[in-house]
Amino acid sequence: MAGAHHDHSHSQAHDHGHDHGHDHDAGPDPMTKRVQALEALLVEKGYVDPAAVDALIETYESKIGPRNGARVVAKAWADPDYRQRLLEDATGAIAELGFGGRQGEHMVAVENAPGRHNLVVCTLCSCYPWPVLGVPPAWYKSAAYRSRAVLEPRGVLEEFGVRLPEDTEFRIWDSTAEIRYLVIPERPAGTEGWTEEQLADLVTRDSMIGTGLAKSPADLPAEPAA
Amino acid sequence: MNGAHDLGGMQGFGPVEPDATSRGGTAPIFKSEWERRVFGLTLAMGATGAWNLDMSRYARENQPPAAYLGKSYFQVWLHGLETLLVQSGLCSRREIERGRAERPAAAVPRVLQAAEVAATLARGGPVQRASERPPAFAIGDAVVANVMAPSGHTRLPRYVRGRPGKIVLLHGAHVFPDTHAKGGGEAPEHLYTVAFDAVDIWGPEACPGSVRVDCFEPYLEPAV
Numbered sequence: 122m123a124g125a126h127h128d129h130s131h132s133q134a135h136d137h138g139h140d141h142g143h144d145h146d147a148g149p150d151p152m153t154k155r156v157q158a159l160e161a162l163l164v165e166k167g168y169v170d171p172a173a174v175d176a177l178i179e180t181y182e183s184k185i186g187p188r189n190g191a192r193v194v195a196k197a198w199a200d201p202d203y204r205q206r207l208l209e210d211a212t213g214a215i216a217e218l219g220f221g222g223r224q225g226e227h228m229v230a231v232e233n234a235p236g237r238h239n240l241v242v243c244t245l246c247s248c249y250p251w252p253v254l255g256v257p258p259a260w261y262k263s264a265a266y267r268s269r270a271v272l273e274p275r276g277v278l279e280e281f282g283v284r285l286p287e288d289t290e291f292r293i294w295d296s297t298a299e300i301r302y303l304v305i306p307e308r309p310a311g312t313e314g315w316t317e318e319q320l321a322d323l324v325t326r327d328s329m330i331g332t333g334l335a336k337s338p339a340d341l342p343a344e345p346a347a
Numbered sequence: 348m349n350g351a352h353d354l355g356g357m358q359g360f361g362p363v364e365p366d367a368t369s370r371g372g373t374a375p376i377f378k379s380e381w382e383r384r385v386f387g388l389t390l391a392m393g394a395t396g397a398w399n400l401d402m403s404r405y406a407r408e409n410q411p412p413a414a415y416l417g418k419s420y421f422q423v424w425l426h427g428l429e430t431l432l433v434q435s436g437l438c439s440r441r442e443i444e445r446g447r448a449e450r451p452a453a454a455v456p457r458v459l460q461a462a463e464v465a466a467t468l469a470r471g472g473p474v475q476r477a478s479e480r481p482p483a484f485a486i487g488d489a490v491v492a493n494v495m496a497p498s499g500h501t502r503l504p505r506y507v508r509g510r511p512g513k514i515v516l517l518h519g520a521h522v523f524p525d526t527h528a529k530g531g532g533e534a535p536e537h538l539y540t541v542a543f544d545a546v547d548i549w550g551p552e553a554c555p556g557s558v559r560v561d562c563f564e565p566y567l568e569p570a571v
Binding site: 152153155156157158159160161162163165166167168169170172173174175176177178180181182185221222223224225226227229242244245246247255256258259260262263264265266267268269271272273274275277280281288289290291292293294295296297298299300325326327332333 | 352353354355356357358360361362363364365366368369371374376377378379380381383384385386387388390391392394395404407408416420422425428429432437438442443445446447448452453455458459460461463464465467468469470471472473474475502503504506516518521522524538540542545548549553554555556557558559560561562563
């Protein structure tokens with residue numbers, strides 16, 4: 122899988138029976154050729170509109186990403202009523218901000234607290250809450266993450282530079298059905314009175330998966346002189 | 348199926364390697380142009396309605412373990428897409444190998460147009476369904492996950508089979524993947540989140556806490 126092989130991904134075409142030692146001067150690599158041929162076939166048959174394929178890619182490359190989730194978390198930190206709605210009906214609360222749809226049809230928000238840490242994984246494939254976080258990063262889909270998050274969450278978190286107290290209770294959420302989980306990280310100290318916009322800058326993608334914590338105010342770049 | 352996709356608790360894959368995006372930097376979502384196209388083509392073909400999401404997952408995981416683990420993530424997606432195209436009769440294996448049509452196109456229920464993409468994604472595909480049957484379990488109930496080894500698609504991971512757990516969330520009835528993946532209809536079943544104590548899965552050395560797995564009612568028995 123990607124995690125174990127990411128440094129030579131284009132050499133793995135042997136799975137399709139192609140020559141392993143392809144020559145870059147001889148044109149596109151085997152995977153590129155194969156996918157170009159497939160797209161040409163699907164377009165020729167009229168099954169796909171290439172402009173729709175472009176629009177799908179473009180949506181997840183530039184429109185839908187973790188800034189959406191950061192707004193949800195920031196609002197939950199700033200507005201106790203919203204936090205309550207988010208915990209009771211995450212799909213509805215997230216829709217209030219205009220986010221929803223594919224791979225976020227059935228959302229559940231889970232909240233970190235002192236002594237309790239939530240971590241989300243999909244051991245069977247790569248289920249992930251697309252409307253709030255975008256499409257998953259490579260490591261989330263890797264065999265290493267999928268195999269170990271449920272077994273040794275503490276070790277996995279250390280690989281992300283996160284160390285939690287020994288007696289922390291881990292709640293690992295394995296997204297085996299169509300429920301998609303969003304972690305609400307703990308609100309950092311020293312942010313009293315901050316606006317939702319300011320708070321959103323502290324919410325990292327990884328803090329909403331559970332492989333990170335929210336940034337502290339000291340982590341932010343210094344304010345540029347206005 | 349007990350396939351290589353069912354990775355929970357397997358050992359030997361080495362450390363997780365966070366990318367620059369985990370350190371506050373940026374990284375491209377796709378490592379190459381062909382990955383971008385496989386992603387877009389998979390979503391566009393999914394939108395035709397020629398197959399469902401559970402069939403897609405099964406087409407990706409239904410491979411010899413070494414073949415599955417030897418592929419990169421988007422190679423697995425490509426394998427799944429090609430398999431579904433052939434199974435559904437939309438393309439022949441020869442057409443895929445040659446990249447040219449050799450026979451007329453089959454009818455597909457829909458062809459996604461660029462102008463419909465935003466609305467289609469925003470609508471998504473909710474899988475909650477009405478059910479006449481009340482849920483068999485309530486929050487707090489003690490259950491045991493089935494011991495099973497089905498030959499087709501299932502969403503009950505091996506690492507919890509036979510383990511005791513507690514119901515912590517009720518989700519209503521959802522489309523049942525095991526039936527849906529083989530074209531047997533939606534056959535909705537009640538869905539629960541079950542908390543399994545980590546010690547009951549991994550033994551006394553486990554990190555303190557629980558692993559919470561979304562389990563359909565047929566995966567569960569009451570604890571005796």
